[in-house]
Amino acid sequence: MADKRAESVNSDSDSTDDVVVGNVNKFAVVPSGYTGKPKKGHLIFDACFECGNLGRVDYISELEYDLFIRPDTCNPRFRVWFNYTVENVRTDQRIIFNIVNFSKTKSLYREGMTPLVKSTSRPKWTRIPAKNVYYYRCPDHRKNYVMSFAFCFDREEDVYQFSYCYPYSYSKLQNYLDNLEKKNYKFFNRELLSLTVQQRRLDLITIAQPQDNKQESSDEKQRIIFITARVHPGETPSSYVCQGIIDFLVSNHPIAKVLRENLVFKIIPMLNPDGVYLGNYRCSLMGFDLNRHWQEPSPWAHPTLYAAKNLLMGLDRDSKVNLEFYIDIHAHSTLMNGFMYGNIYEDLDRLERHSIFPKLLCGNAEDFSMTNTNFNRDAMKAGTGRRTLGGCLDESAHCYTLEVSFYSYQTSTASQFMPYTEEGYMKLGRNVARTFLDFYKMTGYISTKPSSSIVPKPYNIGSRDRAGDNNSESGVKNLYDDPYYTR
Numbered sequence: 001m002a003d004k005r006a007e008s009v010n011s012d013s014d015s016t017d018d019v020v021v022g023n024v025n026k027f028a029v030v031p032s033g034y035t036g037k038p039k040k041g042h043l044i045f046d047a048c049f050e051c052g053n054l055g056r057v058d059y060i061s062e063l064e065y066d067l068f069i070r071p072d073t074c075n076p077r078f079r080v081w082f083n084y085t086v087e088n089v090r091t092d093q094r095i096i097f098n099i100v101n102f103s104k105t106k107s108l109y110r111e112g113m114t115p116l117v118k119s120t121s122r123p124k125w126t127r128i129p130a131k132n133v134y135y136y137r138c139p140d141h142r143k144n145y146v147m148s149f150a151f152c153f154d155r156e157e158d159v160y161q162f163s164y165c166y167p168y169s170y171s172k173l174q175n176y177l178d179n180l181e182k183k184n185y186k187f188f189n190r191e192l193l194s195l196t197v198q199q200r201r202l203d204l205i206t207i208a209q210p211q212d213n214k215q216e217s218s219d220e221k222q223r224i225i226f227i228t229a230r231v232h233p234g235e236t237p238s239s240y241v242c243q244g245i246i247d248f249l250v251s252n253h254p255i256a257k258v259l260r261e262n263l264v265f266k267i268i269p270m271l272n273p274d275g276v277y278l279g280n281y282r283c284s285l286m287g288f289d290l291n292r293h294w295q296e297p298s299p300w301a302h303p304t305l306y307a308a309k310n311l312l313m314g315l316d317r318d319s320k321v322n323l324e325f326y327i328d329i330h331a332h333s334t335l336m337n338g339f340m341y342g343n344i345y346e347d348l349d350r351l352e353r354h355s356i357f358p359k360l361l362c363g364n365a366e367d368f369s370m371t372n373t374n375f376n377r378d379a380m381k382a383g384t385g386r387r388t389l390g391g392c393l394d395e396s397a398h399c400y401t402l403e404v405s406f407y408s409y410q411t412s413t414a415s416q417f418m419p420y421t422e423e424g425y426m427k428l429g430r431n432v433a434r435t436f437l438d439f440y441k442m443t444g445y446i447s448t449k450p451s452s453s454i455v456p457k458p459y460n461i462g463s464r465d466r467a468g469d470n471n472s473e474s475g476v477k478n479l480y481d482d483p484y485y486t487r
Helices: 170-182 238-250 254-262 273-278 303-317 348-352 356-364 385-392 420-442
Strands: 045-047 056-061 065-066 083-087 093-099 115-118 122-127 133-138 143-155 158-161 188-195 201-206 222-229 264-268 319-332 338-343 374-376 398-405
Touching: 045 374, 115 356, 133 385, 143 338, 158 273, 170 188, 170 201, 170 238, 188 303, 201 222, 201 238, 222 238, 222 303, 238 264, 238 319, 238 398, 254 420, 264 303, 303 319, 319 385, 319 420, 338 356, 338 385, 356 398, 385 398, 398 420
Parallel strands: 065 093, 222 264, 222 319, 319 398, 338 374
Antiparallel strands: 045 083, 056 065, 083 158, 093 143, 115 122, 115 158, 133 143, 188 201, 201 264, 338 398
16 A cells, blocks of 8 residues: 555545545546546546445555545535446556545454445446455554455456445336336335425335235224335345345235235335435435434424324324334444344333244344344434334334344354345345244234145244254244245
8 A cells, every 4th residue: 555645636625634525527537747638547436326425536656546435415424335436447457446434443344345346248246355355444544444455457448336335226216116016916006105305206115915805804903014224325235125025025925925915014115215316325315314313303304204204103093003013124334144123121021022023034034143133222222213113103013123234144054154145135035024924823813824835834932042043953944945035
């Protein structure tokens, strides 16, 4: 690494000043004193696209660049998510990129996590090899933590894209939901719950068999499962998990059919569309961490949260429904595996009931960890959805935060951590969905007996406290022998 930071090129701010406003836009970085059109090898950086984030580039040498993450809109505290492109490269050009202004010191980069890359001719995201990535405290940047990675460009005609994690944009969600609507499923309904400050859609998805097709009497209460995701815009794995849940619930799988016949799933796939579009990590357009404002959301400052909470409280008051689950999906930047946060209650029976679903999920998903699962009432989390709704909804409602690692998971049978892929995140979502059958069969609500291939094997809920521990003596194993889940 260069010992001395060179003067910033094409930048109005001093090189030691970390203030960053706006994304770079087709920004050609050339050596000091150079004039004229950029040559091949004078890299051009761009982050002016949906979900993009790169605020500044400093030229250190022809082999090295310092990159500055643009802080969240209206909130300089959060600088984690990055997503940018590089073009005008030279074949076999070797570069070191230093991302120098992370707002977090503790990071999965310490555990082997690496950035993702794809290019025009290779559109599948892949991880940069761990041997090329370094995370360290840097004396040249006020002893802040820096993530440096070496990369060799190999195709001059390609545009290369680098990202913190797998992007999942607002437009991607809209296209996905548009395609589902075109299928005209009788059990799928999409509605506009609210608009954001920038007039983007807050979509509400309902998945359930139409009431007139159900066998139960009309006076029986509907059982509602409410799921939200992406309140923190940079936590993109939550969108893949949520899509996995939706994909499974609309599928022809026998478990999905049973769930649709007995339960009503209401899903808000993206609680913070503006933050997602802007490439923020944690905040909304106005700089709010929405997951700290559930107690008293404002209709003008937090319109999506306001609409979501009003809907939830309305369902809670409705005498015709039981709101039984609220699950908010997140991604975690320092821990491995999937896991849950739950609430602590004075009522021991309620607390015991609250622990059942995570244990059942642990029996289905090899990447889910009961070791990382935690039940608490941390004062710092008082304004979160899980804490707020756990205190104001009916005591029959189970409120959780579902977390999944930005990086990897480990099973009981593997000695090494397995990096998540987009498919891996969606697989966790499918496993979350099918766990509802286990829960409602255990409670006796779903008494119908589907085909033997989907009948869960009985086991002791308390027998397992580690992810993926297929202990045949305790009767714990993957409950459904179906290649759909094991591929």
